[in-house]
Amino acid sequence: xxxxxxxxxxxxxxxxxxxxxGTEKSKPTAVAAEAVNSGGGGKLVEYTLKTALIDGxxxxxxVGGDIDGVKNPTLSASVGDxxxxxxxxxxxxxxxxxxxxxxxxxxxxxxxxxxxxxxxxVDKPGNFTYVCTIPGHKEAGMSGRFEVTGNLASGSDSxxxxxxxxxxxxxxxxxxxxxxxxxxxxADIVRDPTEIPAPITRREPETVRIDLETIEIEGQxxxxxxxxxxxxxxxxxxxxxxVRVGDTIEVHLKNLTNSTMAHSVDFxxxxxxxxxxxxxxxPPGQETSFTAKAIRPGLFVxxxxxxxxxxxxxxxxxxxILVEPEEGLPPVDREFYVMQGEVYTNEAxxxxxLLTENIQALLDENPEYLVFNGAVGGLTEQKxxxxxxxxxxxxxxxxxxxxxxxxxxxxxxxxxxxxDQASLTSPPLxxxxxxxxxxxxxxxVEFGLEVPGNYxxxxxxxxxxxxxxxxxxxxxxxxxxxxxxxxxxxxxxx
Numbered sequence: 001x002x003x004x005x006x007x008x009x010x011x012x013x014x015x016x017x018x019x020x021x022g023t024e025k026s027k028p029t030a031v032a033a034e035a036v037n038s039g040g041g042g043k044l045v046e047y048t049l050k051t052a053l054i055d056g057x058x059x060x061x062x063v064g065g066d067i068d069g070v071k072n073p074t075l076s077a078s079v080g081d082x083x084x085x086x087x088x089x090x091x092x093x094x095x096x097x098x099x100x101x102x103x104x105x106x107x108x109x110x111x112x113x114x115x116x117x118x119x120x121x122v123d124k125p126g127n128f129t130y131v132c133t134i135p136g137h138k139e140a141g142m143s144g145r146f147e148v149t150g151n152l153a154s155g156s157d158s159x160x161x162x163x164x165x166x167x168x169x170x171x172x173x174x175x176x177x178x179x180x181x182x183x184x185x186x187a188d189i190v191r192d193p194t195e196i197p198a199p200i201t202r203r204e205p206e207t208v209r210i211d212l213e214t215i216e217i218e219g220q221x222x223x224x225x226x227x228x229x230x231x232x233x234x235x236x237x238x239x240x241x242x243v244r245v246g247d248t249i250e251v252h253l254k255n256l257t258n259s260t261m262a263h264s265v266d267f268x269x270x271x272x273x274x275x276x277x278x279x280x281x282x283p284p285g286q287e288t289s290f291t292a293k294a295i296r297p298g299l300f301v302x303x304x305x306x307x308x309x310x311x312x313x314x315x316x317x318x319x320x321i322l323v324e325p326e327e328g329l330p331p332v333d334r335e336f337y338v339m340q341g342e343v344y345t346n347e348a349x350x351x352x353x354l355l356t357e358n359i360q361a362l363l364d365e366n367p368e369y370l371v372f373n374g375a376v377g378g379l380t381e382q383k384x385x386x387x388x389x390x391x392x393x394x395x396x397x398x399x400x401x402x403x404x405x406x407x408x409x410x411x412x413x414x415x416x417x418x419x420d421q422a423s424l425t426s427p428p429l430x431x432x433x434x435x436x437x438x439x440x441x442x443x444x445v446e447f448g449l450e451v452p453g454n455y456x457x458x459x460x461x462x463x464x465x466x467x468x469x470x471x472x473x474x475x476x477x478x479x480x481x482x483x484x485x486x487x488x489x490x491x492x493x494x
Contacts, residue, residue, distance in 0.1 A: 417446045
């Protein structure tokens with residue numbers, strides 16, 4: 001009887017052990033697993049996070065355990081714990097993760113599936129944050145809470161100094177200052193305003209292939225000054241595309257292997273979610289495509305729509321597509337392609353060398369540079385518009401922005417016809433002096449040239465000229481004293 005009791009008791013103990021082992025195996029081993037630390041009696045706390053694009057933004061996703069699938073999960077630990085963070089790239093975009101208050105930061109991950117790990121010791125209680133330090137990523141959503149419980153060790157007043165995050169977002173509190181670094185020469189990124197396809201003469205719909213290549217390039221922003229542009233096809237703005245109502249556009253977006261960011265494209269001419277952006281979120285080294293039908297005429301902006309969208313646009317990723325009505329457009333002698341944009345730098349206007357982007361200034365809508373076709377002097381010294389007396393010209397004008405409305409004006413001219421908000425089916429406005437164009441908007445203006453001279457293209461918020469925003473329309477031909485007569489005085493800038 002005693003032997004039977006002992007055997008029965010042994011079975012109960014064995015069953016308990018098996019059950020306990022099964023329970024232990026069900027716990028995640030890489031997430032929030034705790035063990036006694038060999039150091040000061042704290043625990044080892046482990047979390048795994050994966051980078052992701054979610055709901056039009058960027059985020060960290062928890063992997064395993066209670067945080068599995070949670071967006072930017074709240075992480076926790078106690079004073080004295082050692083925290084181990086594993087970061088996995090889920091989208092092929094460059095990311096990292098940092099705990100600035102503990103001066104702890106991971107290496108960068110880029111290739112999809114790559115991962116990195118690091119550890120740090122928690123030495124103070126409180127509510128803190130973790131962030132991605134890649135410019136613009138925190139603002140695009142990559143930020144979460146880190147909660148620490150417990151108390152400082154008795155008699156201890158030394159804690160980890162926080163990281164210096166000044167290079168990751170905001171400029172100095174005193175504002176940007178002029179930096180005189182060695183002069184730099186970069187690539188010519190200015191889109192020639194005459195690079196426009198010819199008017200469409202066919203009257204039957206066709207499939208039109210659009211090939212966009214996203215290129216990150218150090219380009220010439222001003223004399224002696226360069227900037228890391230993000231572009232469509234190496235220029236700002238991107239290519240001008242021309243189709244007609246009823247055409248099918250077949251869009252191919254290729255992101256170069258050496259890109260540091262994912263990119264995409266949103267065509268305002270496309271009807272459907274994201275204007276195609278939901279189908280073209282493209283990591284470096286990959287290609288995406290979609291087709292869409294052009295069902296409404298007009299002049300439409302296209303732009304990158306990868307978070308943070310404003311950052312991608314400010315760095316140069318915008319352009320125009322013209323959808324002609326079935327009957328086409330009235331003939332003119334010359335057509336030009338002009339877009340307005342903003343550049344946000346840590347360094348003040350007039351600095352030299354390679355300038356860096358300022359995310360906080362972008363969020364504050366405080367640009368250092370405003371430009372036509374990507375650069376200071378792009379449409380003055382480099383590639384001015386040119387025409388002759390007696391010709392009629394058409395300007396396709398758009399605002400990439402991302403933030404400022406333009407009051408587009410040509411000093412010394414009156415627009416004969418303005419297709420307000422780029423509506424090509426409404427009767428045009430006539431005899432207009434200045435046209436208001438919002439960010440992400442466009443207009444088409446036409447006017448005849450009666451007098452030779454240099455005409456300034458401006459945003460009539462004229463302080464912006466001192467930030468680089470001007471262009472030339474150079475008109476040659478015989479004088480016309482019946483319209484204007486006098487002696488040109490020096491210093492006018494015309």
